[in-house]
Amino acid sequence: MPKPTLDAIDTRIIAALQADGRLSNHQLAERIGLSPSPCLRRVKRLEREGYIESYRAVLQRDRVGLGFTAFVTVKIEGHADLAADALQDAIVAMPEVVACHMVSGDSDYLLEVVVPDRESYQAFLVGKLLDLPIIKEVRSNIAIQPLKTAAPLPLGHLA
Structure with missing residues (x-):
């Protein structure tokens, strides 16, 4: 299995979105220390490359x-x-x-x-x-x- 090619910023993005998938791009950018435009480009790339599969609500069974x-x-x-x-x-x-x-x-x-x-x-x-x-x-x-x-x-x- 190939090793993922994620840098530290990508890793912070996916960690933050795992914790709270409802973060707005602006909130996410603030949390990881990027401006909104490059943050959004990275999120879109992570989605396109299959690192981020989907977003969903986790329900209380x-x-x-x-x-x-x-x-x-x-x-x-x-x-x-x-x-x-x-x-x-x-x-x-x-x-x-x-x-x-x-x-x-x-x-x-x-x-x-x-x-x-x-x-x-x-x-x-x-x-x-x-x-x-x-x-x-x-x-x-x-x-x-x-x-x-x-x-x-x-x-x-x-x-």
């Missing part, structure tokens, strides 16, 4: 009725075929799956599933996930209490 989170490991039969690709596409398309990682170890995928309650999770598990082909095994770990979610990425290595 309980407040919007999504109080049940499960971390689900999935083991599949076969890996290097079209069925595995179709399975990945199906999982990524499920709105209940807010994160999906291909992993090594005892399972093949780790999913973070967010739904309103236990009954909704059961309906998701039985009606959607277990209905997919080539799934060999599913194990669920139910979140008891979130301690850290949607945290900014650590950028210390860029300094």
